[in-house]
Amino acid sequence: MAKVDTSLVAHLPLFAGVSPDALDEILREARSARYPRNSAIFEQGADAQSFFLLLHGHVRAAKTTPTGEQIVVRYVAPGETFGLAMAIGAARYPATAIAVDDSVVLIWPTSAWPRLVERFPALAANTLQTVGTRLQESHTRILEISTQQVEQRVAHALLRLxxxxxxxxxxxxxxxxxxxxxxxxxxxxTTLHTVSRILSGWESQGLVESGRQRIILREPHRIVVLAEQSPDSGAA
Amino acid sequence: MAKVDTSLVAHLPLFAGVSPDALDEILREARSARYPRNSAIFEQGADAQSFFLLLHGHVRAAKTTPTGEQIVVRYVAPGETFGLAMAIGAARYPATAIAVDDSVVLIWPTSAWPRLVERFPALAANTLQTVGTRLQESHTRILEISTQQVEQRVAHALLRLxxxxxxxxxxxxxxxxxxxxxxxxxxxxTTLHTVSRILSGWESQGLVESGRQRIILREPHRIVVLAEQSPDSGAA
DNA sequence: CGGGGTGTTTGCGATAGCGCAAAACCAGCC
DNA sequence: GGCTGGTTTTGCGCTATCGCAAACACCCCG
Known part of the structure; x- marks a missing residue:
């Protein structure tokens, strides 16, 4: 089994308040793996056999409806955990995780979680913290979808990314x-068409520069203004 | 201080795996209070000085935008906790809680949480579980708002309630x-107008019976059908 | 029993955003 | 260097839903 360097992960929120020895013990239960770009890490509905910590790369978590529509739940950045189905008492993954870039992850078997938590209660507390934060973000997102128009939502999304x-x-x-x-x-x-129109508009105003799967915010400040604009106060 | 009967709360998920003695100790830190209908329990943005367990009644948690629009985050049912800002590391309440019916709650000072969790790690694990469940529900809600039309969303919402x-x-x-x-x-x-129209429609089809702040589902089964309908397969 | 106030219904434009379809673009690959 | 497949752009008509406004219904209160 590959040895994981503790110094790379010791500072992560997940391990706050965990001693170096303990961390070592925790990491001994994990293995690491590499997922190439566009490969699936787990599928919605599959048995939640593992949970993950992203070391390098980026992962998209998406949820699919019975009729095939998808939404992106979130993008996972390095240092974040994902696939925590067990922590919430779910036997199956509620979403699909895809590596959007070549990615490296640490993997623990779900079965190790109860034992780890018992030995290191800080893990539960830290996880509670991050799950709670995600819950809040989730509520904020609901608020946005419910009250703002598409352009503002896109602005917010890009600024967050x-x-x-x-x-x-x-x-x-x-x-x-x-x-x-x-x-x-x-x-x-919304739909890709509407997003395309919005970005085209922004591009012609010099707010962004974008191409195939690539976006550069040229004028973050002016995009912030867009994001906070109230529904009517728009340009003439 | 009013004595709280442990037998009333012992079976709640929050206290799963907590011994009767421990439960007693936990409850000793709480006080109870009664909130009349339509009174505020806490306001969004206020210092999160307490967290709550609802014993009787119903509480609406709502989030307000800077511009005044509101969304209902959830309705709290008896036996559920709310106002857990501290568990997620927030110093202020992210939403407002209003008693929609005369309600009775247990109140713990936020400051007691760290000590309680240390003494009774099961509390953290249980809370993680419920927060995780709420996160999932929240994602489901985002999925619905993003992919379904208003009528289906209203159907789902009422069925859940x-x-x-x-x-x-x-x-x-x-x-x-x-x-x-x-x-x-x-x-x-959506808007109250649209909801009104939808309910009027349903009422004339005998699906519901409703009046001032009162709703009776007469044909839950047929409402389920509405909820699951795909966007186009509607009636002629 | 007569207000007053809140919640509900409904009509009627206005419109943001969707959905379809076609065309243009672009990146890699043989 | 020309194909191929995925991505993006854009035109155009459509419609679900909003927003406003006015009329109602109902409950509580005095």
Whole structure:
């Protein structure tokens, strides 16, 4: 089994308050794996046999309806956990996880969780914290979808992505992984057509620069303004 | 301080795996209070000084935007906890809680949480479970808002309320607390007008019986059908 | 028993955003 | 260097849903 370097993960929120020895013990239960771009890490509905910690890359968690429509639940950034079905008492994954970039993850068997939590209660407390944060974000998203128009929602979504996974360039902030119009549509509850129109508009105003699965925010400040605009106060 | 009867709460998920003695100790830290109908239990943005367990009644948790629009985050049923800002590391309540019926709650000071969790790790595990479940429900809601039309969303919302807080009558299932069209609109991301139209329609088909802040599902089965209908397969 | 106030219904435009379809684009690959 | 397949753009008509406004219904209260 590959040895995992504790120093790489010790600072993560998940391990806050966990001693180096304990961390070592925890990591001994994990194995690591590499997923190439566009490969599935787990599928919605499958037995939740493992939970994951992303070390490198980016992962998209998406939920599919019986009729085939999808929404993006979130993008996982390095250092975050995902596939925590067991923590919430679910036997199956409620979403599908796809590596959107070549990614490296740590994998624990779900069966190890109860034991780990018993030995290291801080794990439960830390996980509670992150799950709670996600719950709040989720509520915020509901609020947005319910009260704002599409353009504002897209603005918010891109700003969040930029904050979470933005790479600073001299001419703006680039979102650091491949993302399509379709993906953005599924994050904001609209269609790829509408997203395309919006981005085209922004591009012609010099707010963004975008291409195939690639987006650069050129004028983050002015996009913030868009995001916070009330429904009517728009341009003439 | 009023003595709380442990037998009333011992079976709640929050206290799963907690011994009677421990439970007693936990309850000693709580006080109980009664909130009359329509009174606020806490306001969004206020210091999260307490967390709550609902014993009797019903509580609506709602989130308000800077511009004043509201959404209903959830309805709290007896036996459920709410106001858990501290568990997720928030210093302020992210939503407002209003008693929609005369309600009785147990109240713990937020400051007691760390100590309780340390002494009774099961509390953290149980809370993680419920927060996780709420997160999933929240994702499901996002999926619905993003992919279904209003009528289906309203159908789902009412069915959930009926399941959670329905009172069985011989002629149907009545939602057991006062709820307005406006409330339903805020649960489903639409307007009270649209909800009113939908309910009027249903009423004329004998699916529901409704009045001022009162809804009875007469034909739950047929409403389920509506809820699951795909966007186009509607009536001619 | 007569208000007053809140919640509900309904009509009637207005429109944001969808859905379809076609065309253009682009990146890699043989 | 020309194909091929996925992605993006854009035009156009359509409609579900909103928003406003006015009329109602009902409950509580005095």
């Amino acid at each position: 930029a904050k979470q996974s933005g790479k600073k360039l001299d001419h703006g902030i680039e979102i650091d992984f491949p993302i399509s119009r379709q993906d953005i549509a599924q994050m904001t509850g | 009926a399941k959670q807080s329905g009172k069985k009558l011989d002629h149907g299932i009545e939602i057991d607390f006062p709820i307005s069209r406006q409330d339903i609109a805020q649960m489903t991301g």
